[in-house]
Amino acid sequence: xxxxxxxxGSTRRLTVGTLYRACSVSFLLLTATAGxxxxxxxxxxxxxxxxxxxxHWLITMGFLAGAYVWDADSGxxxxxxxxxxxxSAVGIDEARGMIYVPGSYYSRGTYGERSDVLxxxxxxxxxxxxxxxxxxxLAAVFHRAVINPVGDRFYGLYNMTPxxxxxxxxxxKRRFVEEISTAGCAFVYPLSGxxxxxxxxxxxxxxISLGADGKESARMRSKQFFDPDxxxxxxxxxxxxxxxxxxxxxxxxxxxxxxxxxxxxxxxxILTDEDIEEGWRVGGSEPFAFxxxxxxxxxxxxxxxxxxxxxxxxxxxxxxxATQRRGYTIELEEPxxxxxxSQDAQPLLYIVGGYPNTIEVHDASTGRxxxxxxxxxxxxxxxxxxxxxxx
Amino acid sequence: MRVTCRHSVAEVVEMNRFLDNVVSRLxxxxxxxTRTLAKQLSRRGFxxxxxxxxxxxxxxxxxxxxxxxxxxxxxxxxxQSCDYWRYCAFGGxxxxxxxxxxxxxxxxxxxxxxxxxxxxxxxxxxxxxLISYNDCCGKTMCGRCGCHRxxxxxxIYYPSKSNNILWCFGTQSHAYHCTVALxxxxxxGPG
Numbered sequence: 001x002x003x004x005x006x007x008x009g010s011t012r013r014l015t016v017g018t019l020y021r022a023c024s025v026s027f028l029l030l031t032a033t034a035g036x037x038x039x040x041x042x043x044x045x046x047x048x049x050x051x052x053x054x055x056h057w058l059i060t061m062g063f064l065a066g067a068y069v070w071d072a073d074s075g076x077x078x079x080x081x082x083x084x085x086x087x088s089a090v091g092i093d094e095a096r097g098m099i100y101v102p103g104s105y106y107s108r109g110t111y112g113e114r115s116d117v118l119x120x121x122x123x124x125x126x127x128x129x130x131x132x133x134x135x136x137x138l139a140a141v142f143h144r145a146v147i148n149p150v151g152d153r154f155y156g157l158y159n160m161t162p163x164x165x166x167x168x169x170x171x172x173k174r175r176f177v178e179e180i181s182t183a184g185c186a187f188v189y190p191l192s193g194x195x196x197x198x199x200x201x202x203x204x205x206x207x208i209s210l211g212a213d214g215k216e217s218a219r220m221r222s223k224q225f226f227d228p229d230x231x232x233x234x235x236x237x238x239x240x241x242x243x244x245x246x247x248x249x250x251x252x253x254x255x256x257x258x259x260x261x262x263x264x265x266x267x268x269x270i271l272t273d274e275d276i277e278e279g280w281r282v283g284g285s286e287p288f289a290f291x292x293x294x295x296x297x298x299x300x301x302x303x304x305x306x307x308x309x310x311x312x313x314x315x316x317x318x319x320x321x322a323t324q325r326r327g328y329t330i331e332l333e334e335p336x337x338x339x340x341x342s343q344d345a346q347p348l349l350y351i352v353g354g355y356p357n358t359i360e361v362h363d364a365s366t367g368r369x370x371x372x373x374x375x376x377x378x379x380x381x382x383x384x385x386x387x388x389x390x391x
Numbered sequence: 392m393r394v395t396c397r398h399s400v401a402e403v404v405e406m407n408r409f410l411d412n413v414v415s416r417l418x419x420x421x422x423x424x425t426r427t428l429a430k431q432l433s434r435r436g437f438x439x440x441x442x443x444x445x446x447x448x449x450x451x452x453x454x455x456x457x458x459x460x461x462x463x464x465x466x467x468x469x470x471q472s473c474d475y476w477r478y479c480a481f482g483g484x485x486x487x488x489x490x491x492x493x494x495x496x497x498x499x500x501x502x503x504x505x506x507x508x509x510x511x512x513x514x515x516x517x518x519x520x521l522i523s524y525n526d527c528c529g530k531t532m533c534g535r536c537g538c539h540r541x542x543x544x545x546x547i548y549y550p551s552k553s554n555n556i557l558w559c560f561g562t563q564s565h566a567y568h569c570t571v572a573l574x575x576x577x578x579x580g581p582g
Binding site: 085086104106110111112114139140141142143160161162164184185186187198199200201228232233234235307308309310311 | 505529530531539541542543544545546547548549550555556557559560563564565566567
């Protein structure tokens with residue numbers, strides 16, 4: 001591997017193969033241009049690598065649309081990650097410098113032998129460097145919480161066949177550990193320690209703990225705290241430190257904390273009586289975001305009837321989570337279904353929508369618009385943010 | 392309109408657990424010893440049998456049988472329109488725009504035996520019907536007549552009523568192409 005400096009001063013890496021090809025092209029160019037510009041120095045092609053991610057980096061990902069890496073500070077696209085047609089989310093492991101991509105593949109594209117793998121992508125090169133085969137059960141549900149860390153060494157991958165289970169992968173040893181049956185409960189929402197939380201169809205949450213070997217060591221279940229028939233919580237939860245914030249279709253906010261027992265706070269409503277009277281509702285595919293450093297909670301809202309929980313938001317509301325009061329409102333030019341917020345103390349808010357996508361970047365504290373990132377993929381299923389924690 | 396289930400939450404959870412348990416045992420069985428059998432019997436075979444067993448027990452709203460396209464109820468409207476009454480909890484591409492019909496898959500695709508369900512009101516006779524939404528699988532997405540309606544739709548952790556799941560289970564390939572809407576029975580009104 002050779003490093004050279006281009007005229008712009010950026011470092012580029014050249015492999016032997018690249019150098020050989022570059023020399024061959026150079027020879028041809030020199031031959032072809034002989035007599036025209038003898039002193040012209042042909043440019044050498046190269047391949048960029050990623051710099052250290054910052055807290056305002058994000059990934060947008062959509063159904064059959066790939067995964068794009070962005071820097072919201074510059075508004076520039078940093079690269080694209082290969083994913084399978086069925087990949088719903090990726091795992092960002094900044095400490096190990098990896099992005100984990102769960103994917104299902106067929107030997108003939110849409111048919112043939114199926115294989116499900118967790119692909120390890122180097123965060124500098126965005127190239128696959130390893131893979132671990134997992135049971136052919138990866139859920140194709142296009143949801144953020146199908147992959148998440150469980151402790152500092154394991155990752156949980158949500159399966160659905162439609163039987164529900166979670167595959168555990170040891171990313172340190174790069175091996176599959178075991179499949180844990182999670183009947184009636186979905187997703188992997190990470191908790192401190194080697195634990196993760198799940199949402200269950202009976203109106204409860206479940207917490208599963210892993211031992212040091214990555215195998216299930218304990219599980220517990222909350223009491224029923226919501227009615228899945230009359231007012232289910234959205235399956236999209238947002239983290240508040242080690243707690244998880246859940247919001248119901250009717251706008252009730254629950255916060256789940258897990259110690260020796262599972263505790264759920266008494267719910268409060270995003271919507272005031274006046275809001276309800278005016279027909280306001282929360283809705284979207286990823287309609288909530290929370291920045292713990294500032295305590296600001298964001299929700300997409302619209303005016304509509306029952307069963308409009310997936311309607312895209314016409315407005316974004318920013319609430320102070322502690323006082324439960326609304327700070328500012330953004331009236332959106334076009335309805336959107338996906339928002340995200342960086343997790344640092346000077347947070348940026350990402351409002352993603354349209355076809356093709358645009359990412360509207362706002363100062364999360366003031367709501368002030370900063371920039372628009374155009375042509376941000378064909379359709380955004382969700383946003384994932386980096387912590388900027390470094391490697 | 393709200394989709395109803397004729398079972399309590401506890402019953403549904405119990406059903407799901409039972410389903411999970413049975414499928415999990417089948418999976419384990421296949422994984423640990425019956426590799427030859429697994430090659431001969433696709434997952435569709437397993438799930439089809441399982442679905443028949445459970446429907447026979449009268450416990451599951453997952454109805455795995457495709458049936459003749461002849462409609463036995465009055466129909467009025469355009470099956471290529473998302474507004475059509477059967478599509479009240481639909482999510483995906485309408486097969487009637489993709490070389491199939493509202494009850495049959497396009498050529499070369501495979502009907503998923505496992506489905507999500509909705510309860511829709513037929514405007515002609517005013518009755519409510521239980522609708523099974525079966526994905527047609529094995530080809531890339533049709534891409535025509537996209538339709539997403541959420542009457543009675545539930546979150547993914549409540550799968551029998553969630554249209555945000557790729558329901559190509561038990562098929563040779565889970566590549567999604569389009570979805571059909573089959574009337575299964577008359578329902579006892581909205582819930």
